[in-house]
Amino acid sequence: MISVTDAKKLILENCGASIVKSLTLIEANGYILAEPVFALIDTPPFDQSAMDGYAFSYENWDKKNPLLVQGEIQTGYYSNNPVPAQEAVRIFTGAPLPPDTDTVVMQEKIIKAGNTIHILDEQVYQGSHVRLQGSQTKNGEMALGRGQLLTPAGLSFLAGIGIQTVNVFSKPTVSIIVTGKELIIAGNPITKGKIFESNSIGLVSALQQSGLSPVSVEVIDDEEEDINNAITRQLQVDILILTGGVSVGDYDLVPAALEKCGVNKIFHKVKQKPGKPFYFGRCGQTLVFALPGNPAAVMSCYYEYVVLAISHFTHKNYFKRLLLPLADDFYKKPGLTYFLKGKTSEHDVAILNNQESYLLNSFAIADCLLELDEDKTDFKKGELVNICMII
Amino acid sequence: MISVTDAKKLILENCGASIVKSLTLIEANGYILAEPVFALIDTPPFDQSAMDGYAFSYENWDKKNPLLVQGEIQTGYYSNNPVPAQEAVRIFTGAPLPPDTDTVVMQEKIIKAGNTIHILDEQVYQGSHVRLQGSQTKNGEMALGRGQLLTPAGLSFLAGIGIQTVNVFSKPTVSIIVTGKELIIAGNPITKGKIFESNSIGLVSALQQSGLSPVSVEVIDDEEEDINNAITRQLQVDILILTGGVSVGDYDLVPAALEKCGVNKIFHKVKQKPGKPFYFGRCGQTLVFALPGNPAAVMSCYYEYVVLAISHFTHKNYFKRLLLPLADDFYKKPGLTYFLKGKTSEHDVAILNNQESYLLNSFAIADCLLELDEDKTDFKKGELVNICMII
Numbered sequence: 001m002i003s004v005t006d007a008k009k010l011i012l013e014n015c016g017a018s019i020v021k022s023l024t025l026i027e028a029n030g031y032i033l034a035e036p037v038f039a040l041i042d043t044p045p046f047d048q049s050a051m052d053g054y055a056f057s058y059e060n061w062d063k064k065n066p067l068l069v070q071g072e073i074q075t076g077y078y079s080n081n082p083v084p085a086q087e088a089v090r091i092f093t094g095a096p097l098p099p100d101t102d103t104v105v106m107q108e109k110i111i112k113a114g115n116t117i118h119i120l121d122e123q124v125y126q127g128s129h130v131r132l133q134g135s136q137t138k139n140g141e142m143a144l145g146r147g148q149l150l151t152p153a154g155l156s157f158l159a160g161i162g163i164q165t166v167n168v169f170s171k172p173t174v175s176i177i178v179t180g181k182e183l184i185i186a187g188n189p190i191t192k193g194k195i196f197e198s199n200s201i202g203l204v205s206a207l208q209q210s211g212l213s214p215v216s217v218e219v220i221d222d223e224e225e226d227i228n229n230a231i232t233r234q235l236q237v238d239i240l241i242l243t244g245g246v247s248v249g250d251y252d253l254v255p256a257a258l259e260k261c262g263v264n265k266i267f268h269k270v271k272q273k274p275g276k277p278f279y280f281g282r283c284g285q286t287l288v289f290a291l292p293g294n295p296a297a298v299m300s301c302y303y304e305y306v307v308l309a310i311s312h313f314t315h316k317n318y319f320k321r322l323l324l325p326l327a328d329d330f331y332k333k334p335g336l337t338y339f340l341k342g343k344t345s346e347h348d349v350a351i352l353n354n355q356e357s358y359l360l361n362s363f364a365i366a367d368c369l370l371e372l373d374e375d376k377t378d379f380k381k382g383e384l385v386n387i388c389m390i391i
Numbered sequence: 392m393i394s395v396t397d398a399k400k401l402i403l404e405n406c407g408a409s410i411v412k413s414l415t416l417i418e419a420n421g422y423i424l425a426e427p428v429f430a431l432i433d434t435p436p437f438d439q440s441a442m443d444g445y446a447f448s449y450e451n452w453d454k455k456n457p458l459l460v461q462g463e464i465q466t467g468y469y470s471n472n473p474v475p476a477q478e479a480v481r482i483f484t485g486a487p488l489p490p491d492t493d494t495v496v497m498q499e500k501i502i503k504a505g506n507t508i509h510i511l512d513e514q515v516y517q518g519s520h521v522r523l524q525g526s527q528t529k530n531g532e533m534a535l536g537r538g539q540l541l542t543p544a545g546l547s548f549l550a551g552i553g554i555q556t557v558n559v560f561s562k563p564t565v566s567i568i569v570t571g572k573e574l575i576i577a578g579n580p581i582t583k584g585k586i587f588e589s590n591s592i593g594l595v596s597a598l599q600q601s602g603l604s605p606v607s608v609e610v611i612d613d614e615e616e617d618i619n620n621a622i623t624r625q626l627q628v629d630i631l632i633l634t635g636g637v638s639v640g641d642y643d644l645v646p647a648a649l650e651k652c653g654v655n656k657i658f659h660k661v662k663q664k665p666g667k668p669f670y671f672g673r674c675g676q677t678l679v680f681a682l683p684g685n686p687a688a689v690m691s692c693y694y695e696y697v698v699l700a701i702s703h704f705t706h707k708n709y710f711k712r713l714l715l716p717l718a719d720d721f722y723k724k725p726g727l728t729y730f731l732k733g734k735t736s737e738h739d740v741a742i743l744n745n746q747e748s749y750l751l752n753s754f755a756i757a758d759c760l761l762e763l764d765e766d767k768t769d770f771k772k773g774e775l776v777n778i779c780m781i782i
Binding site for chain 2: 025026029030041043044045046050052073074075076077078092093094095096107131136137143144148149151152153154155156157158159160161162164180181182183186187190192193194195196197198199201202203204205206208209222247248249250251293295296298299354356358359360361363364365366390391
């Protein structure tokens with residue numbers, strides 16, 4: 001039996017290299033850049049007006065007499081006609097400044113008389129209300145670095161500098177195999193000794209939460225042949241998750257089946273509660289997470305271990321980890337790390353009731369998991385504890 | 392020109408009622424329950440063993456002599472045969488206790504001799520290692536309340552108590568109309584006076600970020616007829632977002648077009664930076680957000696106002712609001728609320744450079760928006776400021 005720390009270390013050591021793929025901007029939402037992105041154009045692509053107003057040459061204006069307004073430049077259009085001294089051109093936000101102009105005065109800061117304008121703005125200066133070509137990003141300049149999360153604003157930014165596709169860290173492929181003779185699929189009548197299958201719903205939703213969709217979800221009978229066949233079918237994914245049959249009971253067939261299918265055991269059993277019988281193995285590049293079947297153990301192992309591997313592939317942090325003060329004293333036995341369902345407030349984190357591994361009523365209203373150290377037993381109100389947000 | 396506070400108040404006052412719809416559990420991931428959910432079965436559905444071990448009657452055991460083991464109950468099966476005094480049955484985790492048993496001893500805590508077991512566990516007590524029927528949830532009991540966020544663990548919980556569909560607050564339907572004569576669609580050569588269209592990428596990705604997919608995205612020319620036609624086509628959605636053409640320039644045609652299409656103006660212009668020309672109106676149940684076209688103003692108005700309306704419909708909080716200390720002093724002019732692109736650290740929030748509304752390079756790396764009060768000018772390092780996380 002190994003510690004939680006060692007288990008996490010071994011999982012990371014066994015993760016293969018991230019895969020880089022090219023996606024369109026819309027597809028790349030929420031991904032992490034695997035390579036820096038360089039601007040393909042100057043942005044703005046030309047000196048442009050920042051206001052609706054009048055463009056003129058500051059130097060060629062005598063600062064006393066009105067300017068003669070000749071012509072206008074609407075946004076989206078341009079003019080190649082140089083603007084002579086003491087003249088101005090009507091211009092709109094975003095429109096390119098015509099030749100021989102460098103300054104814009106806002107339309108609110110002039111008095112118009114016929115074809116002339118008198119400038120009232122005492123704060124007008126050379127270059128005022130002009131966005132210079134390349135003042136955001138220059139052609140060829142690095143716009144975003146490797147490792148940058150692509151947010152909506154980031155994608156809009158990249159679109160603006162001419163980018164259409166980006167190279168990002170790919171999401172891993174995942175399959176789920178749920179085992180158990182006691183499982184009834186929703187919609188069927190429940191019979192004696194049986195329970196409704198729920199782990200597939202929890203895992204599929206949890207993957208969805210991080211933007212992943214499993215390649216396959218199989219709910220199978222707890223028979224050696226069924227298990228072997230399902231494992232063999234699914235071993236080509238990056239991450240294979242199994243639930244159930246992983247303890248040391250006479251009918252816990254999963255570890256033996258995994259061995260038979262060529263999976264190398266990395267560890268089996270972790271000093272933790274819930275989820276002590278958690279098994280982790282590898283077959284080629286496929287990581288195999290065999291989770292104890294109790295539903296709270298499944299969800300807890302998913303958030304603590306499977307997400308760790310997903311993050312390795314995608315380079316993304318899915319769930320914030322924080323230190324928060326405990327809302328109440330708590331005592332635990334030594335020897336196991338406890339993962340407890342918690343609820344944060346503005347100031348602290350409360351440990352919910354009903355922490356047993358077969359109960360999900362607390363997990364259903366939890367917003368975080370607390371991680372309480374293996375060796376420690378007494379936790380005092382106000383003491384800082386590690387939490388992992390799960391919403 | 393109204394304040395940010397008044398703008399938000401008016402938006403909320405104009406939001407129609409939320410719509411309730413029935414979804415399957417997997418579809419309902421991340422939604423908010425519109426009605427409480429009641430358990431359809433006891434869970435566990437029977438008294439079940441919490442361990443691999445032996446079930447017996449505590450009362451009928453003499454506490455001295457070994458128990459005779461007769462038969463076994465595998466998980467998923469059951470037995471109707473009562474277990475006599477001084478006898479036990481082999482049982483596995485999750486299997487139902489047979490008649491006349493109430494206690495389980497773990498397999499690790501016995502010594503087996505032929506067909507008998509000697510119990511070593513001094514901590515065995517009546518009911519030990521037994522999960523009583525209904526000990527998580529009783530048939531008919533309220534399992535989750537109205538307003539509960541449906542998390543992966545919550546959905547697994549509901550599946551376990553026999554639920555297949557839930558009534559949740561529906562997401563609003565959204566359409567996007569991007570206007571501007573200067574806009575070039577990605578992939579086309581950029582010509583003088585033009586810029587690459589990016590607001591649709593930003594808005595579609597931002598909607599995706601909250602699990603919404605727009606019904607329609609149109610990028611149209613800044614011509615009266617085009618604008619009128621697009622608005623008319625899209626006015627059947629819950630939320631219509633337009634960008635561009637909303638200022639007071641000679642070519643800002645959107646407010647007039649909205650009026651012509653029957654949209655009632657609720658307000659136009661907000662005391663804020665960026666996004667001062669922001670317009671909000673309503674036509675029947677359709678909320679109309681006409682955002683100034685500068686890309687940073689679009690994203691900022693989206694996070695501050697459009698998300699407010701989406702949250703009203705879905706009852707969901709998409710972005711955490713926090714108070715964090717400022718990393719540095721900051722001065723602003725009075726009279727406008729500033730929404731500033733920021734980056735949080737563990738301890739504080741830094742205001743990024745390049746805050747102008749035409750720049751997205753700061754927004755692309757920001758993780759939050761700071762909201763600095765209209766009237767206040769001097770902000771000191773360490774002072775708590777309101778922020779809205781946007782990732």
